[in-house]
Amino acid sequence: MEFLPISWRLQGKQALVVGGGDVALRKGRLLHRSGAVLSVVAPDVCDELRHLVAEGQGHLRERPFDAADLAGSSLVICATDDSAVNAQIADLAAAENIPVNVVDNPSLGDFIFPAIVDRSPVLISISSSGASPVLARKLRSQLESTLPARWGRLADLMAKFRQPLKDKLDNVGARRLFWEQALDSPIVEKVLAGKDSEAEVLLAEAIDSADSDKLSQGEVYLVGAGPGDPDLLTFRALRLLQKADVVLYDRLVGKGIVDLARRDAEMVYVGKARDKHALPQDNINELLVHYARQGKKVCRLKGGDPFIFGRGGEEIDLIVQEGINFQVVPGITAASGCAAYGGIPLTHRDHAQSVRFVTGHRQDGTVTLDWEHLVSETETVVFYMGLVGLRQICDQLMAHGRKGDTPIALVSRGTTDLQEVITGTLATLPDDIEGREIHAPTLIIVGSVVSLHPKFGWFK
Structure with a gap:
């Protein structure tokens, strides 16, 4: 990963844009929407960019760039049509420890602009790390066509009820599980249909009846990861993998699949190389029970299909004896x-x-x-x-x-x-x-x- 995707709060902070043409305008629009105060420096500035500066009570300097223009800037955008000038500005900004973006030359800068799917407050950023902005925009257009516009309304509704849920459930794990269940409930369809008031009633009722003990019951997911290609993972497998608190995985599961787990999930490698297991099979079985007894959702991620030479039956046997809830998700077997x-x-x-x-x-x-x-x-x-x-x-x-x-x-x-x-x-x-x-x-x-x-x- 060459660039770390982050969400940067820019409200009220000065963003310096050097350049006044179409490229500078595109960056200026994004910065203006984020609440940044635009400072634009260029001999010629297009009318729309002028308007954005004025609307945000920024600063417009219709002249060539000067090093003094960097003062007070939280970030700098180099968007002139002269690559030498852009490189010079980038060096000056680096000397002042000011993050800089050089349009069309990401290697000279500190950050790049992703393609954005805006469902505020939900934002999805898509980046090719500067390798192909056209590809990033293509992916964005595909996401735009599949994500309903009202997802932002749903996020606002959840934010409104965060405190009431916190007052009801003092266990952070139980609250996360509550929201996961809420997002699989009719509440979502009510919001997407524009019936916000009905969604509020349903959500309030769900919070009122929420039970921390029931939400915190452990469960085991025996998930077939397929033969290696992450694209062969089933939708159900992906959903449960991303729901799990703990993931036990072996050598046959590709890294691209393991990386799909929740970032905060505990990852436990159990080996299973030929004649050399990181953990004996009995220990793996006991680990599944151990974590489930702690109230955790445990994903046993297995290469291929769990029930075709995957010893899934052995692992489930102890879980059944212990009375622990479980699910088995088939995978594409290696054959x-x-x-x-x-x-x-x-x-x-x-x-x-x-x-x-x-x-x-x-x-x-x-x-x-x-x-x-x-x-x-x-x-x-x-x-x-x-x-x-x-x-x-x-x-x-x-x-x-x-x-x-x-x-x-x-x-x-x-x-x-x-x-x-x-x-x-x-x-x-x-x-x-x-x-x-x-x-x-x-x-x-x-x-x-x-x-x-x-x-x-x-x-x-």
């Missing part, structure tokens, strides 16, 4: 996600009429599977956690009747920007990858559907 991103349909009427998911994780140094039922030519077999046992998997399949020229794919870090798909046959793939550095997590797909990868592979 489905990696196959789709690898251009390998798991079923295809010309290749496979069924698919089987099995674990290739070794126990006591061996891969113990029902090999006789894994050799059908019309079935795709997907092995989870099979990288270390790849050679044994291939040998056993061939020993039990699968042909040596059967196509096989090894998918590494599937659905992410680092995805790699290595194809071969049962007879050749183990030797092909000998000595190569293969990054986990990996998935193995066996069957003639793998032959479609060169044709259907789309994700690079």
